[in-house]
Amino acid sequence: MLTTSASGRAFDFSHIVGGRQITGIVNLAFGEDDDVYIVKKAAGFTDVLRLSIGDVPEDEEITATFSQVNDRFFRGAWPACVAVGLDSNVYVTDELRNVVTVFDRDGLFLNHVGGGGNGEGQFDRPSGIVFNASGNMLIVDTLNHRVQEVTTDGTFVNGWGSQGSAEGQFQSPWGIAVDSNGDVYVADHKNHRVQKFDSTGGLISSIGEHGSEPGQFDHPSDVAVDPDGDIYVCDWVNNRVQVFDREYGFISELGGAAIELSKWQKQYVRGNPDVHKARRRVASLDLEAKFALPTGVKFDVARSRLFVIDSQRWRIQIFEKLDGYADPQFNI
Amino acid sequence: MTDQNLSLMAHLMRRAGFGASRDELERRAELGYEATVEELLSPDDQEPVDIYEFLRYYPLWWKPGTMGGLGHVPWVWRMINTNAPLQEKLCLFYHQLFATGVAKVDHYDEIEDMIDSFREKGLGKYKDLLMSVARSPAMIYWLDNHENHADSVNENWGRELLELFTMGVGNYTETDVRECSRAFTGWTLKHKLPRFHMGRWDWEYEFRAHDHDYGEKTFLGHTGNFDGEEIIDIILSKPATAGFIARHLYSFFVADEPQVPAWSVTPPNDPEAVRFIADALIESDYHMGTVLKKVFNSDFFKCAQFKRVKNPTEVVIGTLRLIEDTNRPAPETMNWASQIGFMGQELLNPPSVEGWHSGIEWINSGTLMKRTNFTAQMISDQSRPGVTKIIDRIKSSGSDPEDVVDACLDVMGPLEIPDESRTELLDHARGLGVFDWEDDRPGQGGAAKVTEILQLVVSLREYQFA
Numbered sequence: 001m002l003t004t005s006a007s008g009r010a011f012d013f014s015h016i017v018g019g020r021q022i023t024g025i026v027n028l029a030f031g032e033d034d035d036v037y038i039v040k041k042a043a044g045f046t047d048v049l050r051l052s053i054g055d056v057p058e059d060e061e062i063t064a065t066f067s068q069v070n071d072r073f074f075r076g077a078w079p080a081c082v083a084v085g086l087d088s089n090v091y092v093t094d095e096l097r098n099v100v101t102v103f104d105r106d107g108l109f110l111n112h113v114g115g116g117g118n119g120e121g122q123f124d125r126p127s128g129i130v131f132n133a134s135g136n137m138l139i140v141d142t143l144n145h146r147v148q149e150v151t152t153d154g155t156f157v158n159g160w161g162s163q164g165s166a167e168g169q170f171q172s173p174w175g176i177a178v179d180s181n182g183d184v185y186v187a188d189h190k191n192h193r194v195q196k197f198d199s200t201g202g203l204i205s206s207i208g209e210h211g212s213e214p215g216q217f218d219h220p221s222d223v224a225v226d227p228d229g230d231i232y233v234c235d236w237v238n239n240r241v242q243v244f245d246r247e248y249g250f251i252s253e254l255g256g257a258a259i260e261l262s263k264w265q266k267q268y269v270r271g272n273p274d275v276h277k278a279r280r281r282v283a284s285l286d287l288e289a290k291f292a293l294p295t296g297v298k299f300d301v302a303r304s305r306l307f308v309i310d311s312q313r314w315r316i317q318i319f320e321k322l323d324g325y326a327d328p329q330f331n332i
Numbered sequence: 333m334t335d336q337n338l339s340l341m342a343h344l345m346r347r348a349g350f351g352a353s354r355d356e357l358e359r360r361a362e363l364g365y366e367a368t369v370e371e372l373l374s375p376d377d378q379e380p381v382d383i384y385e386f387l388r389y390y391p392l393w394w395k396p397g398t399m400g401g402l403g404h405v406p407w408v409w410r411m412i413n414t415n416a417p418l419q420e421k422l423c424l425f426y427h428q429l430f431a432t433g434v435a436k437v438d439h440y441d442e443i444e445d446m447i448d449s450f451r452e453k454g455l456g457k458y459k460d461l462l463m464s465v466a467r468s469p470a471m472i473y474w475l476d477n478h479e480n481h482a483d484s485v486n487e488n489w490g491r492e493l494l495e496l497f498t499m500g501v502g503n504y505t506e507t508d509v510r511e512c513s514r515a516f517t518g519w520t521l522k523h524k525l526p527r528f529h530m531g532r533w534d535w536e537y538e539f540r541a542h543d544h545d546y547g548e549k550t551f552l553g554h555t556g557n558f559d560g561e562e563i564i565d566i567i568l569s570k571p572a573t574a575g576f577i578a579r580h581l582y583s584f585f586v587a588d589e590p591q592v593p594a595w596s597v598t599p600p601n602d603p604e605a606v607r608f609i610a611d612a613l614i615e616s617d618y619h620m621g622t623v624l625k626k627v628f629n630s631d632f633f634k635c636a637q638f639k640r641v642k643n644p645t646e647v648v649i650g651t652l653r654l655i656e657d658t659n660r661p662a663p664e665t666m667n668w669a670s671q672i673g674f675m676g677q678e679l680l681n682p683p684s685v686e687g688w689h690s691g692i693e694w695i696n697s698g699t700l701m702k703r704t705n706f707t708a709q710m711i712s713d714q715s716r717p718g719v720t721k722i723i724d725r726i727k728s729s730g731s732d733p734e735d736v737v738d739a740c741l742d743v744m745g746p747l748e749i750p751d752e753s754r755t756e757l758l759d760h761a762r763g764l765g766v767f768d769w770e771d772d773r774p775g776q777g778g779a780a781k782v783t784e785i786l787q788l789v790v791s792l793r794e795y796q797f798a
Contacts, residue, residue: 019529024392042392076663078389095389096663143660172385190382219384237384265529278526287525287533293387293394312394313530 002259006252007245009230010325011306013257015057018315019264022049026295026311027081027222029090031105035063036307036316037090039079046074048082048092048107053318057263066107073109077101080127081175081296085152086135093126093139100126100139102152113154118144120156128176128187128222132199138176138184145170147186147201160201165191168203175222175234175296185231187220194223194233207231207248212238214250222296224306226321232306234297239290241297241308256291256310258317265315291317337361339746341368343637346798347585348372348628349417351650353718354725354743369628373455373621375416383410389661395441395532401670403440404679407447408669411649413659422454422620423447424645425584427679430465430497431687432474434680442470442535443680455621458577458613462497462564469521469535475685478520480513482545487513492685494567500579501596503572504552511549515563518544568618571610577618578609585627587639588691605632638797641694644675646798647703651710651790656718674702695796707790712783722786723779727769731778733761740785749794761785 002013017036018025024042031037034054040047050064067074078096085091089110090103098116100123103109114123128140136149136157146161147170161170171190178184182199193208194217208217218237225231229246235253243251261269269275279285296309299321306319341361345352349372352360360368371377386409387394396403411420427447434440449464465471466489472478475489490513494504504512522538549558554566567573579600583589586605590598600606609627616622627633642650648671652658658668672679676699682688713719722743729739737757741747749757764781771777789795 023531026391172388174388189388190385219388221388261529268529272528275526275528278523281523282525283523285525288530292531293391295391311391315530 002257004252004254004257004319005325005327006243007249008323008325009243009251010322011243011252011254011319012322013259014055014305014318014320015260016258016262016265016310016315016317017051017053017057017060018262018310018313019268020314021062021264022051023314024311025309025314025316028296028298028307028309028316029082029084030298030300030302031084031090032088034059035105037082037084038309038316039082039092041079046077046079048074048079048090048103050105050107053316057260057266060263064105064107066103069107070103070109080125081129081140083129083131083137085131085137087152089152091129091137091152093123093129095125095127095142098123098126100129100137100150100154113150113152114139120159121148121150121154123148127174130176130178132178132184133182138178140173140176140186142172142174142189145173147173147176147184147197158201160197167206168195168197170195174220177223177225179225179229180227185223185225187223187234189219189221189236192217192219194220194231205248207244208233214242214253215244215248217242221294222298222309224297224299226299226304226306227301228323232297232299234294234308236293236295239292239294241291241294241306254291254306254308254319256289256308256317257319258289258310258313258315259285262315288313335746337365339637340365340634342745343634344368344372344628345417346642346646346650347421347633347640348624349421350411350646350653353654353656353721355721366629369625372416372418372628373625375419375455378415380416381410381413386661395439395534396444397440397527397532398434398438399440401673401678401681402666403434403444404672404681405666405669407444407679408649408672409661409665411645412652412665412668418624419451419454423450424643425580426450426454426461428584428682428687428690429580430471431682431685432468432470432680433682433684437470437473439470439532439535440680441532442468442473445534446470447680455624456619458618458620459564459568461620462493462568463561465497466493466516466519466560466564467537469537472519472521472537473535477516480517480519482517482543485510485513485517485545489513489516496592496685496687498567498573498576499570500572500576501593503570503576508551511551511558512563514545514547514549515551515558516560518542519560571614574610574613574618575606577613578606581609581623581627582606583690585624586633587636588641591689591691591693592686602632605630608632638794640798641691641796642798643688643690643694644672644677644699644703645679647675647707647796648672651707654718654722655710655713655716656721657716671702671706675699675706700796703796704791707795708787711786711790714779714783719783723782726782727778731767731769733764733767734758736767736782737761737785740782740789744786744789744795747789747792747794749792753792753794757785757788760788 004011024040024045026041027039048066052061080093080095099112099114101112124143127142145163149158174189175187184197192210195206196204221236222234231244233242241254292312295311298307304321308317477489480486518540522536525533612623612626726739729735767778769778
């Protein structure tokens with residue numbers, strides 16, 4: 001199914017980006033124009049890349065490889081999540097060094113902020129990162145089970161959360177998003193829910209419990225909000241993205257729709273006859289379309305596109321969101 | 333509680349688990365021996381390990397492919413963190429018994445799936461395990477059953493089913509091997525997507541009716557149009573099978589036996605105990621949980637303290653569980669998993685379908701060095717809460733070197749060692765000077781000195797035994 005439609009919305013499969021070059025992709029952030037920064041987290045492949053992504057598969061190119069700009073920098077690093085600041089610099093959380101590393105847009109290391117610990121401005125396995133309207137970073141401090149707001153020079157501004165399952169508490173949180181009101185959404189990973197806070201950390205609401213039914217999650221990894229207020233939850237172990245309206249009404253779920261290969265994958269399959277033949281002897285290629293442990297979901301406001309980081313398939317699946325969608329006649 | 337109770341509990345936990353801290357042993361001794369056996373046999377009552385906690389930090393280990401000899405790390409992490417140690421110990425037992433290796437299979441994840449089935453079915457009926465193994469993609473590829481066709485029989489799986497997984501050499505004929513193999517023709521693999529353009533995919537079992545030999549077979553004196561499951565039923569009806577599985581259980585859980593290839597010509601060290609286990613297998617219709625309960629509560633088991641050489645997995649996992657705070661996925665997790673291989677047991681990659689030679693064959697000049705280096709390094713790491721707890725207990729024994737040495741031996745076992753070894757330890761302890769517990773200078777205080785004694789204790793011959 002290439003279109004997933006419900007409640008006047010449609011998510012039309014656009015295309016995919018990726019291949020062996022982005023093995024281990026776990027997160028991404030939008031840069032200028034067609035730029036997308038991705039984090040790769042895999043033994044021997046740890047890196048941050050800048051991709052140029054256009055409208056069709058043939059447009060994709062790797063335009064910067066941060067590990068080539070900073071020799072050996074990624075040895076001993078565990079980059080987790082990425083955000084682009086108002087200064088166009090690239091901010092990457094590092095779960096092993098417990099810092100946020102700052103690069104310029106071409107990948108040159110500038111500095112890092114933070115450090116290991118549980119004090120203000122310190123981190124224990126920082127992961128999700130997003131900028132708020134003030135230009136500060138909201139950082140998910142995973143194993144301190146909290147969210148911290150810090151300036152780009154690392155000065156602590158605010159923080160909230162503690163370990164637990166009560167409202168407002170977290171259990172190894174991961175992804176984070178901010179909506180147009182400044183409200184903050186956190187993927188409360190091991191509590192299998194998403195919590196929504198106001199910009200100062202006051203709890204507004206919560207959605208989800210452990211399970212695989214609509215409205216239930218299994219280790220959610222990320223969350224995104226679009227300008228309409230629709231909420232996208234990356235439901236990691238359930239291999240899907242669930243879509244809710246701003247009142248948490250369930251709209252639909254996406255399970256992956258990649259019915260064609262990326263530019264790189266096509267090149268690879270064409271260049272390897274055994275791979276080509278092995279794809280032809282299976283009963284169906286349907287499995288190739290599905291998400292496998294997606295780790296991130298991001299909404300491209302400029303082009304109304306939903307990007308799903310399909311981590312274990314080394315790719316990004318891109319969907320176009322259409323509003324005011326009416327289904328065609330049933331008997332057409 | 334008595335020292336005997338503690339020693340016995342320590343013995344149970346070394347065999348049915350990976351050892352236990354003194355705090356845990358005391359708690360369990362209060363609970364009682366039989367109640368602890370019951371708890372160990374009820375893994376579903378425990379909070380399961382959340383493997384996704386590991387995969388979040390090591391995403392490529394979801395389907396690790398060949399992964400440079402490290403595909404077993406998620407399992408190692410499970411063993412470190414499990415609240416149901418017997419469940420993981422049984423996985424290790426069955427992995428030794430149904431030895432399957434990545435060197436040929438080339439998909440760690442398929443062998444991990446086998447381990448998962450051992451975790452799920454390990455305390456159930458042996459027939460269910462055999463059926464699961466017979467349909468395991470890893471085993472099918474490992475023993476070439478995908479090449480076992482109605483018109484072209486491949487005997488590899490059929491032979492090992494009889495020789496290593498059920499009956500043992502001497503209890504069947506070459507004709508039986510052939511007939512057994514015919515019954516498993518068509519038990520094969522479904523074609524899967526190739527791995528290189530977007531990651532790995534699961535293999536799936538497939539029965540191909542057109543490639544199955546439906547003809548009449550005569551097997552172990554029975555004649556009929558048997559399929560694989562009926563062959564397994566016939567195998568399990570034979571007393572030799574119970575004796576063979578009983579010997580495996582005895583060798584893994586009770587006391588070292590000669591290596592498996594010698595079993596057809598060398599009688600068990602304790603024939604009565606093996607007979608007892610075999611009878612339990614038959615009486616329970618091969619219900620492994622029922623059998624293990626009888627074994628752990630038997631006198632021969634309780635009297636078998638330190639009668640087995642620890643295998644490398646027991647050395648590493650036992651040490652890590654003892655020192656505590658080792659549950660966070662981190663680069664050191666990789667190193668710890670590698671240590672098991674350095675000591676001679678590369679998990680998910682046994683040397684052959686026969687598994688690892690065990691007992692005294694675990695020990696050579698290289699592996700012994702690896703064992704002592706690893707355990708000595710770990711037990712002297714005072715940043716670990718488990719080490720701190722050990723030192724705190726030793727502190728309470730006083731400052732006299734003799735008391736300190738005895739406390740070290742007690743808390744690390746309890747261990748009984750020859751007089752000459754104790755004399756060596758005492759000489760070393762006396763040479764360290766006063767054990768001043770108030771002095772916390774690194775490398776000089778009482779705690780630092782006691783870690784030296786602990787390093788010597790874990791290097792003792794006696795510490796290599798479970």
